[in-house]
Structure formats: C-alpha cells, structure tokens
Amino acid sequence: MTTHFFGDTAVLTGRSLRHITRSPDTIITTAIMPVAIMLPFVYVFGGAIDTGSESYVNYLLPGILLITIASGVSYTAFRLFLDMQSGIFERFQSMPIARSSVLWAHVLTSLVANLVSLVVVVLVALLMGFRSGAGVLAWLAVAGILILFTLALTWMAVIPGLTAKSVDGASAFSYPLIFLPFISSAFVPTATMPGPARAFAENQPVTSIVNAIRDLVAQRPVGTDIWIALAWCVGILIVAYAFAMRAYRRRIS
Amino acid sequence: MTSQHVIHVQGLEKSYKKLEVLRGVDFDVARGSIFALLGSNGAGKTTVVNILSTLLKADAGTASVNGYDVATQAADVRESISLTGQFAAVDEILSGRENLVLVARLRHLKDPGTIADDLLARFSLTDAAARRVSTYSGGMRRRLDVAMSLIGNPPVIFLDEPTNGLDPEARIEVWQAVKELAEHGTTVLLTTQYLDEAEQLADRIAILHEGRINVNGTLAELKQMLPPAKVEYVEKQPTLEDVFLAIVGDSAQGSSDGADSNNGKGK
Secondary structure (H helix, E strand, C coil), X not given: CHHHHXXXXXXXXXXXXXXXXXXXXXXXXXXXXXXXXXXXXXXXXXXXCXXXXXXXXXXXXXXXXXXXXXXXXXXXXXXXXXXXXXXXXXXXXXXXXXXXHHHHHHHHHHHHHHHHHHHHHHHHHHHCCCCCCCCHHHHHHHHHHHHHHHHHHHHHHHHHHHHCCCHHHHHHCHHHHHHHHHHCCCCCCHHHCCHHHHHHHHCCHHHHHHHHHHXXXXXXXXXXXXXXXXXXXXXXXXXXXXXXXXXXXXXXX | CCXXXXXXXXXXXXXXXXXXXXXXXXXXXXXXXXXXXXXXXXCCHHHHHHHHCCCCCCCEEEEEECCEECCCCHHHHHHHEEEECCCCCCCCCCEHHHHHHHHXXXXXXXXXXXXXXXXXXXXXXXHHCCCEHHHCCHHHXXXXXXXXXXXXXXXXXXXXXXXXXXXXXXXXXXXXXXXHHHHCCCEEEEEECCHHHHHHHCCEEEEEECCEEEEEXXXXXXXXXXXXXXXXXXXXXCCHHHHHHHHHCCCCCCHHHHHHHHHCCCC
C-alpha cells in the first residue's frame, strides 16, 4: 500500500486545503489574536519595557510568531476531530488507501495554513515598523525553525484531535501553549523577572526559540540558543509524534 | 462452499473492557444476496460491521470477506468492500460532486469526473452536484453516502443502519438503491433495527441478540418458527405510512406493495 502513500496524501491534503479556502476565517482568526496582542504591547506597554537598542516591535515579533503557530494548530485538532466525528475518518480507513495518509494530510494542511497566517502577521508587523536587514540565509534559518516548531505543535494537536470527546476538548490544549510565551523572553527580558519565574522562563522552549529567531533577524551572531531551540523542537516533535501514533493505532484497531 | 459464501464469520468475539458485546457470532452470506443483521440498539451490529470492514480487531474467532481474512489480509479486504457507516460519512464542506471525485481518486480510478457525473445522475443528485453537502437534506446526504460507496464497484457493501433518521420518502429512495445494488450482483450486508426494512430488502435475516445470532433464515423460515397464522378477516385500513406518502408526494411509488405484505403478517 505504500506505493499509494504520496498520491493519497496529495489527494487528502487537497481536500483539507479546500476546506481552508472555503472558510478563510480560520486563517484570519489565527492571525487576529497575535496581532491583537502585538498592538497594545507595541503601542501601550512597550514604551515601558527596556529592550536595549532594539525597537520593541522587532523584539516582540518572534514571540508573536510562536503564539500564531500555537493558536493555528488548534484548528488542526478541530478539523481532525470533525473528521472523526462525522465518520469520514472511518470511511477513509475502510478504503484501500495508505491509511496514514489521513493523518499526514492534516499535518501538511496545518503547515500550509500556519505559514500563511505567519506571513499575515509579519506583514502587519512591517506596517507597525518592524524592520530587518537580515539576509536570505538568516530568513531561511528562521523559516526552518518556525516550520519545525509548527510540525512539533501540529503532531501535538493530532493527539487531542484523535482522542477528544468534544469540540472544546479538541482545541483547549492550545491555551497553555498560547500562554507559554508570556513567561519567557518573548515580551520582556528574563533578567527582570523574580527568581522562580526567571528560572522557569530561561529553561522553557519558547525562550531559546525566541532568542534564536531574534538574533537571526537582528543579524547578531547566534549563540548556543539555536542549538537548544532545535533540540527542543526536535524533542517535542519526536515525543508528540510517538504519542500521536499511539493514539492513532488505538483508534484504528 | 466458500466460493458461495462471500462473507464467512465464525466464532466472533469482542468485548469492550468487561462488556461482552459479541460472544461467538457465526453466519455466512451468499454472493449477490442481501443479508440483514437485525438487533436492538447496542446489540453489537456495528461492532460486527466494523470488524468485517477492518476498523476493529476481534478478540477471538475468524472472519473472511471475498475470500480474504479480515485480520491477516486487511488490505485485500479493503479492496473488496465499501462501508456506509451509521452516520452519513460525507464531507459537508465539499460539494456532492467533489465528494464523489475524492473517493474515486482515493480508489485510484481513471476519470474520476465521469464516474462522479454518472453516479450523480443515477442517484438524482445532478441538480445539487455543485452545492455544498451542508445544504443537502438528510435523504440527499444518505443517497450521496451510498453513491460514494459504489465507486469502484466493490463486490461487498456494508450498510450500517442506512435509513436511520430518514423520513419515509428518503427511506424508500435508499431501499430502491439497495435493491438495485443486489440486482447488479453486489453482496449487501445490512444492519437495521427496523423490522420492516429487513422484510422489504433482505434475502436472509439474522437476529443478533445478547452477543449471538439467535435466528438465521429467510423471512418465510422465520415466520414458520411461530405458530401458523390464524386466518382472520380484517377490514383493510390504510397504514399511517400510506396516508403520509399519499399526502406528501408522488415519489412514493412502490410503498403500497410493502403495505400489502405487512397486512398479511400472521401475528
């Protein structure tokens, strides 16, 4: 059956991309919340936050991009849940197709939808004064980190998508993910935080990912942050994938 | 014998935690026949269908479909079957035609567009072809669902409670579609909790009760199990179904013979 894997995945990805083009609001709402967070932080609180020589919108954008992904993947869980609920998942599983294509199609769709949302958010940031002189290589590195982070969170989203009992349950998992950047270096330098908060902030994935992207965009030499960031992304990806596949095997046997 | 029996089930057992749903189910289905699995809610009809369509693994027993073992040759079984589940498994956001094209592509068939157009015509959905399925009525949705199952002409079709929640007109439409299938040589395994549905459609009827098949036979055989009918003269009253269909529309042809045969039931 593996011979059909790519063809079947392409057909099913086409299907769920069509879902998105028919309800583009999912991409808009994914972008709206990060923008709504970005506006007051840049125009209201930002003036009071000392980020050194960097403009606050430049400082803030990496964290906002991660929030965008975290809110975007909740739609992946939602779409997968609807497929389970409507019985179309079972229809696909009883057909002579490469069965895992059903999951991969949702994962690829998530990737495409999130990249579109990220572009929208970056465009808004440009309007708000975000500027970067970073070259193509640095941007490719940023894109690579964001893609890896999206894949990691998407596989995480597959788990509630497959196992949730209600629509709310399917998308609720993303709330803590959206909140995570608030206790990291995304909004304020960690050095200003009290002990325990600082310890948590400095040792959670968001901080290293945000720092790595920030350095790349600002054309600063990236330190060990990028390796820690990559390790987090790959680590989350592997663990989430393993649990997602376990949940998937339970559903099909 | 096995070439005669396109579905062969023996000693099938399945429990969910401590709940024993199937406790040794045996039955065979002859090629080209309509076999109805009758049972109340929770009797395990869907569990049987899910095991036969490789969605669920049995705890014990064997089952084969079209000569392939459901546990060890699942991929071959999936080539041979189509499942129409309890709830119309259609994509609400796509149009009717797109749903059919999607399934045709997934079955790796040539010319999915033509296949879709043929089925739309056959199930009187041509006018609604370009509309999103979310705007369809329950009956249209079910017809689309059944149409999707026919793509690729699988020799065996499972219909799990195909008329659940449909209005009487839509039920008759689905029955018509099922009868046509069997005329074309497709084997149909149908589950239902509606007794009249089994009477209308099935060549053989099996009753699944408390995890086993209690009774298995033709309608005539099943009727013989009860004491012979007493002949009584009763004024023929139209059934409520007759009245409803007479008022609601003309697409109800074929229902009257059903009502007549109901009348002769010896209960």
